Amino acid sequence: MRVAVGLVVAGAVALSAGVLVGVSPDAGAGFLSWPLLVVLAVVPAGVIVAAAGSRRHGLAAGLVAGLAACAPGRLVLDAQFLVNGSKTIRPELYLPDRLLDRSAVGAGFWLLIAGHLLTLAAGIVAARVARELNEVTGSDPGRRRWRLVVPLLAVVAAVGLLMTPVLSDDPFLLARSAFEGPGVALAGYVLLAGALPIAVVLGLSAASDGVARGTLGGVAAAVFAIALPGLVAGLAVNGLHASTGAYLALAPTVLVLVLAPLTTPQEAQTERTDFAGEARIPGLTLWRSLTALLALLTAVAAAVGALAPQLGMTTESPSRWHLLAAAIVVVLPAPFLFARRTAAAARGLLAVLWAGVVLAGTAVLSTAITASEATGLGGLGGAISYHLGAGAVFTAVALGLAGLTALAAVITGVVERDDTGTEGPRSPVLVPVVAAAMLAVGSFGTPVFTAPDYPSPGLWSDFDTPSWGLLVALLVVLGVLALGVRSRPGPAAAAYAGVTLLLALHVAELPFVGSAIDGARPGLGFWLGLAAVVATVVATAFATAGAKRAG
Structure with a gap:
């Protein structure tokens, strides 16, 4: 002290x-x-x-x-x-x-x-x-x-x-x-x-x-x-x-x-006395409840951000349905955190799926950010003025809550390992994991769809606000895949399943966003993303089989 x-x-x-x-x-x-x-x-x-x-x-x-x-x-x-x-x-x-x-x-x-x-x-x-x-x-x-x-x-x-x-x-x-x-x-x-x-x-x-x-x-x-x-x-x-x-x-x-x-x-x-003993983090039930609460709040904020106007008018972002899908995906595992048999798997999913809100939310926010950059510019009708709407506000809140959800999920995982230990066999899925990592880099780095006169934000070119969401999602995918190789089969299966859903959400940008843009067609990122989904499905299946043998 x-x-x-x-x-x-x-x-x-x-x-x-x-x-x-x-x-x-x-x-x-x-x-x-x-x-x-x-x-x-x-x-x-x-x-x-x-x-x-x-x-x-x-x-x-x-x-x-x-x-x-x-x-x-x-x-x-x-x-x-x-x-x-x-x-x-x-x-x-x-x-x-x-x-x-x-x-x-x-x-x-x-x-x-x-x-x-x-x-x-x-x-x-x-x-x-x-x-x-x-x-x-x-x-x-x-x-x-x-x-x-x-x-x-x-x-x-x-x-x-x-x-x-x-x-x-x-x-x-x-x-x-x-x-x-x-x-x-x-x-x-x-x-x-x-x-x-x-x-x-x-x-x-x-x-x-x-x-x-x-x-x-x-x-x-x-x-x-x-x-x-x-x-x-x-x-x-x-x-x-x-x-x-x-x-x-x-x-x-x-x-x-x-x-x-x-x-x-x-x-x-x-x-008032001296003390000694082994330090212990607050109870596992508390952390699981906190993670579930933050996931719920993230989903609610993301849903409001998707459906409400981004500016003080009726401006809508083409990515709003993508954000709504991310909100649904992130809230689905939350109720399972309260059941002892499914809590660890649900926590593993949330440790990945929060990045989907960041992935779609940054794309939605780009509408408001682009408009705010035009504020004060002169035009035929005088100076342009925009005011942020509830959609932009709640989308920004959702991004912050998504980060807190990730932090709570990580701490919950630490407490789980303290309770259950780390001994046991590891998941032998190196080949599909390496393949999934390489395909994910290509998928997040190249456009999911292309359209005439539409600059698709990416990691290697046209770096814009949505590119930060792509970068966060890619880092989460690569980090979880790397940790999964060193984890026991059960936690690894949950982590790989979360990566599969996140990659699927990324690929779903084509129907959710591309459908609102004239002339949109699948890009290289779409096909690489589908291949990465297949690789992570294989990794999840192998890890699940290993967990059953270990159990």
Whole structure:
């Protein structure tokens, strides 16, 4: 715990120094914000030091873990300063007084990045302490009070973070919601919005009362550090106004902070004593339930993204039916995670099928991105102006949830291996796996269909927004095929089956998307994809037969 405390204190010092130094030489803070920002960084670290000093290791570990859960999102959010600071909506750190196209970063930016990395490292160390405390306390967290209300409050706060952080009449600060802003900032907000409910649910599931309360407190401290400066800027700076999003993020967080001490009956006595034992990750049932929930949310967001307008008009993407098919495919295994006999296979499928949402979702988003690039261009009717519709917003949300589904599925697989062990024969399917990998590279790298005057995005040419989805899907396919060779026959069969479905979904781009384009005909990627499907079907059959012999 001393290592975790030292890291989190160093992170708080770095965050405070970054605020004092300044993130950019081209623009400074819009108001005297450094006292508030320093307090928001130092006070949680001070509480952690006090908790660890009084041997309340569970509370200290939970506080560090809660702060660290939001560190990746805050790091990516701050990375927008490096990409293009002029598009940031952070008046507490950066409010230009002139029109800027680009801006440089100063030493303060790198100190902020260091602070987030140190906080994340502290969370990794504190997670071990929390697992050991849960081991000492027992595996049953008991009946926690407010266990249904607190996650709901976290979801409301997450929605608030995705809304406009501050309203602006300032011509040099274009205030927009996360989905209308730059891509890097959007990724940061999506990571934060996903981390909040997950961290709260995991905190409430901790067997240690101190860990549970500390996690809620740490998450609340992180939300205050993100949302409170924007609220103060809206109240203190001329031309800025407090937004609904800021209130929506902070009000539920205050309630979470109030309810945190009331969620557990009393602190376990073991938290005030020394402890030793083998670390253990939270229960397998919890991780399977979380994976199923994230898959369901991903499917719902993807379905809405497919059916709703991409822009503020009735614009439809030709790939929307492809995304709807991906939503159906990703949700089908979710119910089987709750049955003991089929849970491992369903988890193996979801570890692959999430990439189908990314594959189709990036193609759907390209409609909105292309239109947004035309915003402001002059035409016969004046300047062109587009506003993102619900389809674009929910498609972006689906992409973020798909990544969280993948993470949950991977962690669930780790817990499964801890429970069942890794001993046993391996799946002897090297030849069809190698063939499938080579064919998959060709299929994802070449167009599934071609049409006159239609530039099909690919990996080797015409690299565009959909190409990122192709790249993610290809990397998932190659990674799963490689891991399957080293896995036992049962898990390998589930993984190969997931790859088969993902390849089939890729090939299905021809009927789902090509049917909406005049003159579309099968391309080389279609035939290579069909051959890859056949190869993975053979690999799945061999692995299934090996699993039956081993069983």
